Amino acid sequence: MASTSGRARPRSIEPVFDVVLGIDPGVSRCGYGAVSRDGSRFTATLCGVIRTSPAEPLPNRLALLAAELDALIAETRPVAIAVERVLFQVNARTAMSVGQASGLALAIAGREHIPVVQYSPNEVKLAVAGDGGADKREVGEMVARLLGLREVPGPADVADALALAVCHWWRVPLQAAVAADTRGGSRLEAAIAAAVQRERSDR
Numbered sequence: 001m002a003s004t005s006g007r008a009r010p011r012s013i014e015p016v017f018d019v020v021l022g023i024d025p026g027v028s029r030c031g032y033g034a035v036s037r038d039g040s041r042f043t044a045t046l047c048g049v050i051r052t053s054p055a056e057p058l059p060n061r062l063a064l065l066a067a068e069l070d071a072l073i074a075e076t077r078p079v080a081i082a083v084e085r086v087l088f089q090v091n092a093r094t095a096m097s098v099g100q101a102s103g104l105a106l107a108i109a110g111r112e113h114i115p116v117v118q119y120s121p122n123e124v125k126l127a128v129a130g131d132g133g134a135d136k137r138e139v140g141e142m143v144a145r146l147l148g149l150r151e152v153p154g155p156a157d158v159a160d161a162l163a164l165a166v167c168h169w170w171r172v173p174l175q176a177a178v179a180a181d182t183r184g185g186s187r188l189e190a191a192i193a194a195a196v197q198r199e200r201s202d203r
Helices: 058-076 092-111 121-129 136-147 156-179 185-202
Strands: 019-024 029-038 041-051 080-084 116-119
Touching: 019 058, 019 092, 019 156, 029 058, 029 156, 041 058, 041 136, 041 156, 058 092, 080 092, 080 156, 092 116, 116 121, 116 156, 121 136, 121 156, 136 156
Parallel strands: 019 080, 080 116
Antiparallel strands: 019 029, 029 041
16 A cells, blocks of 8 residues: 655654653544653654545555554654544534544554543643633644744644643643542642643743
8 A cells, every 4th residue: 555644753853751642633634743851841852744645545544544653652652642532523524534543543552551641622722821712823832832942833733732742741740639639620720720820930
């Protein structure tokens, strides 16, 4: 089967620290972003888009996407994978495409015994931009700022994937703290907002 994918790689650095891989699922375009963390410093180690051609039969496209995800996980060796949770799509075809790609990512993570977590778009926006209603431009700008990039990563699939990885890095220590706290979720959201505000103040 001829390859119909292309992976743009704005940055590719051998990871020194643990890496979280963010996946913005889609069959035509599947964004990915690997982010490492050293204290409060985030670094994009790899990012880009896996593309498949609509002219190819769907089984071939899914097989190609699975192969690319396999290679990506082998290359980045993530300690966790963060995938966007599919909540609602007005376009049924888009919802199906996102669901199929998401299912592949989850299955591959499970097979490789890599912890995988799903975040809703609002959770990602809150963690990265401090506002669950932030638009894509605001999220992209904050991703560039947090990762020290000279420009907003594009296309939007890439920025969203990097945002998913950053979101997971924010949430992991906070989720551990909340697990030991009887007050639960509301404390978590307040802690995320406070952490984002501190990051903005430090820069």
